[in-house]
Amino acid sequence: MPRPPAIPQPTNAELAILRVLWNEGECTVREVHERLPEREVGYTTVLKLMQIMVEKGLVRRNESSRSHVYRAALPEREAQRQLVTDLVDRAFEGSAASLVMHALENNLATAADLAEIRKLLDERSPRSAP
Amino acid sequence: MPRPPAIPQPTNAELAILRVLWNEGECTVREVHERLPEREVGYTTVLKLMQIMVEKGLVRRNESSRSHVYRAALPEREAQRQLVTDLVDRAFEGSAASLVMHALENNLATAADLAEIRKLLDERSPRSAP
DNA sequence: AAGTCTATACGAAAGGTTTCGTATGTCAAT
DNA sequence: ATTGACATACGAAACCTTTCGTATAGACTT
Numbered sequence: 001m002p003r004p005p006a007i008p009q010p011t012n013a014e015l016a017i018l019r020v021l022w023n024e025g026e027c028t029v030r031e032v033h034e035r036l037p038e039r040e041v042g043y044t045t046v047l048k049l050m051q052i053m054v055e056k057g058l059v060r061r062n063e064s065s066r067s068h069v070y071r072a073a074l075p076e077r078e079a080q081r082q083l084v085t086d087l088v089d090r091a092f093e094g095s096a097a098s099l100v101m102h103a104l105e106n107n108l109a110t111a112a113d114l115a116e117i118r119k120l121l122d123e124r125s126p127r128s129a130p
Numbered sequence: 131m132p133r134p135p136a137i138p139q140p141t142n143a144e145l146a147i148l149r150v151l152w153n154e155g156e157c158t159v160r161e162v163h164e165r166l167p168e169r170e171v172g173y174t175t176v177l178k179l180m181q182i183m184v185e186k187g188l189v190r191r192n193e194s195s196r197s198h199v200y201r202a203a204l205p206e207r208e209a210q211r212q213l214v215t216d217l218v219d220r221a222f223e224g225s226a227a228s229l230v231m232h233a234l235e236n237n238l239a240t241a242a243d244l245a246e247i248r249k250l251l252d253e254r255s256p257r258s259a260p
Numbered sequence: 261a262a263g264t265c266t267a268t269a270c271g272a273a274a275g276g277t278t279t280c281g282t283a284t285g286t287c288a289a290t
Numbered sequence: 291a292t293t294g295a296c297a298t299a300c301g302a303a304a305c306c307t308t309t310c311g312t313a314t315a316g317a318c319t320t
Contacts, residue, residue, distance in 0.1 A: 011277060015220055029297085045279050047298070052277090066286070066297060077232070083221050084232045090145055091213050096233045097243030102207070102214045103226040103233075104250055113227030114251060120234055121248055141307060159267085175309050177268070182307090196267060196316070267316075272309100279304075286297075 007057050007074060009086060014053055017046065021059065022076040028067040137187050137204060139216060144183055147176065151189065152206040158197040 010018055020035045021027055027035075033046045050070055053059045062069045072079070084099070092098045103109065109117070140148055150165045151157055157165075163176045180200055183189045192199045202209070214229070222228045233239065239247070 012220065013278065019221075019223070041278090042280055044281075044298095048280080048300085049278075051299080068298080080221055080229075080232050081236055083217060084229060085236065087213060087217055088233070090142065091149075091210055093149070095243070096236070097239045097247060099210075099214060100230050100233045100239065100243075100247055101250055102210050103218070103230045104247070104254065106211055106215065106226070109227045109230070113225070113230075114254060117227060117230055117234070118248075118251055120231055121244060121251070124234065124244060143308065171308090172310055174268095174311075178270085178310080179308075181269080193268095198268080262320090264319080265317085267314100269314080270312090272311090274309075275307085277304100277306075279302100281302090282300090284297100284299080287295090288293100289295105290291100290293080 007082075009082070010053075010058055010079070013049055014058060017049060017053065018058065018072050018076075018079065021070060021072040026062075026069050026071045028069055030067065032070070137212075139212070140183075140188055140209070143179055144188060147179060147183065148188065148202055148206075148209065151200060151202040156192075156199050156201045158199055160197065162200070 016036060016038055017032055020032045024031065024035065029043070029047045029050055032050065033041075033043050036046065050059060050061075054061055054070075058073055059070050060073050061071075074082075084096075088094060088096050088099050104114075104117075146166060146168055147162055150162045154161065154165060159173070159177045159180055162180065163171075163173050166176065180189060180191075184191055184200075188203055189200050190203050191201075204212075214226075218224060218226050218229050234244075234247075
């Protein structure tokens, strides 16, 4: 099944911007700049990055108002899917299970998380199955 | 609990080399070069990369023989742990559970994988627990 | 001893990311 | 109309990654 266009992997700085867009929805450059939590970074830096991201197809923008309005080209879930797949390829030799176990083994998942994961597991392959 | 020194994130090319070292154990540059599956890349390119990796602390080398012998500074599991943690931070806002679900939802895990993951889950928080 | 093979070291180009200064344009209020 | 606030565009520096050519040296063969 042909995957959607397949967009370049976002770099670190690009990912930080995408996170803002995913959280806030549509944003101007100024809004993104204000909400970027990381270290201080200039306004024009963010602007330039977002312009590049338009060229790469990572974000779309609406130029109808003076302050252009940007939105992520991919929904968060899809982008995360690509990131996980990429990491699995690069570092886990294609074994998603191995990656999952690492995530589970390193604390990070709360009890509620574990319950939710278990629920997902049960949906995918019920306990009673062979 | 203080984590070990914490080594810089390996780049793509560095990760490819690390995978060879993890699979083969100790290697000379030539051995790594021969075993690199990816596209053709010159011998001196691999050499240079591995020299840089020594500087960064990603690999150690034994210079006692004419052909230096390299090994990964971190065991595979630990490096993978750092990669997963990093991805969780950068793209999943710290929610490992979210990353796990992505991995699970995208096919990749076989039935055997799922069984193994379930086993791990049961160990971490038994079904009977509150 | 000279030649060949193989090793490391090193410099530097090519390409990508990230940074920001400066130029320029638009709008609104004086 | 001039000014001030704020917007985009753009060029270019600084930095990192990846690539490889060339230099140099040790070991082995002839």
